[in-house]
Amino acid sequence: MIEVRNIKKSFGEKTVLEDISFRFQKGKNNLVIGASGSGKTTITKCIVGLQKPDFGVVEYDGQSFWDMTRKEKAELRQSIGFLFQGGALFDSMTVEENIKFALRVFSNKTDKEMSDRVDFCLDRVNLHGVKTLFPDELSGGMKKRVGIARAISMKPKYLFCDEPNSGLDPQTSILIDQLISEITYEYDITTIVITHDMNSVLEIGDNIMFLHQGEKYWDGNKIEILNTENKELTDFIYASNFMKSIREKAK
């Protein structure tokens, strides 16, 4: 479980996060949703330690991240898997080398054991015959899958996915959502998905936090979100005329 309390972050005069508190639950798909510029990526960077919050606490299973020693932080990060929006695959390495990367650094596995783990991870994300390809030879969906395979290679306790559906067609988006969800339940890990895709919200949103202009405006689950009367959230969900008409009909 990851808990953030009273997180505040500013860049110069601009306040990006204002007093955010939330509990990301273990074994659930925790979604952070909001419009562009609402602070989704910043709070994720604060949680994984890429940016230090100006104020507030980030706790991993009760242990404060910013009070950890450098060594403890490094150890914790080995239990974090991160799927980046653009994949962030190492473009000088093949798919196999990308997935092996953390194993080579942190484990004492033999080449055979590492190759077996790569095969397992690729199999888990339903990708075959791509081990020797370089990232620029992959499609957007394949890159996301390789990103997930790399993220789970070290058997993480925490999985972060930054806009996993961006740039993907609807069918592939759903497959990626389902894959993330399956992995979360199968390995009983704490998964945090940053998204503004409503399909994802309704598909996998077990525990949702809605950010608006750097503040937490709402939290709940995918059932509760459909019945909310929170103005900012409904404006976000039903932004399109099509969604508005569906809501009117439902009413």
Add this chain to the structure above:
Amino acid sequence: MKFLYSLGAYTIFLNKVFSKPEKWKMFRQNVLDEMINLGVSSLPIVAIISFFMGAVITIQTASNTDGGLIPLYTVGFAVRESVILEFSPTIVALILVGKIGSSISSELGAMRVTEQIDAIEIMGINSASFLVQPKIIALVLLNPFLITLSIFLSIGGGFIAGVGTGAMTPYDYEYGIQYDFEPFDYAYSMIKSVVFAFVITSVPAFFGYNVQGGSVQVAKASTKSVVQSSIVILALNYLLTQLLLL
């Protein structure tokens, strides 16, 4: 004030770079890869520049000593001194800044804007140490060899130009090359090559690693890194000369 801020940031960056590698076996392999990537791939450009540099120095010196008052072996002597003391370590360093420095800055800048550095960091790896330290160590180890090769090729280029054009006999040139040789001159050249190798790799790495933005910023960082590294090399060249030769 801005200069002091940059100097402070550069020092903090170096402190991060020179921390213990995560895995020595991987580090050794990375150093070897960088030696090939940065050093061996620079051999052709170093060889071509050095050869013509020696040839031009010889012809220019010979054309200024053809009055008969100055002995012909002075040409060989002047070539050796200028090549060892100045041209090979400094000019080659400036060339390598353009080739290696811009490549390091662009590579790290591209990795930064595509979040590859963040990916390494999130895995619990010190990205600065992992990416930059092997480059610095590789060039610091290899640059003295590159400069030694450059010295020999420059002297060889001077021999071909001087003797080939009939400006002097092989004996005059060889005598000048060996005349009043001070071994410390070579040591001085090697000290410069090590210091310059450090600058060629670390300064562009600093600019590339700290890029913020997109491809335009990567390009700007690359240009800036080459300019700043060149200035640092020229300033250190003066400083080292004053410290070691006076």
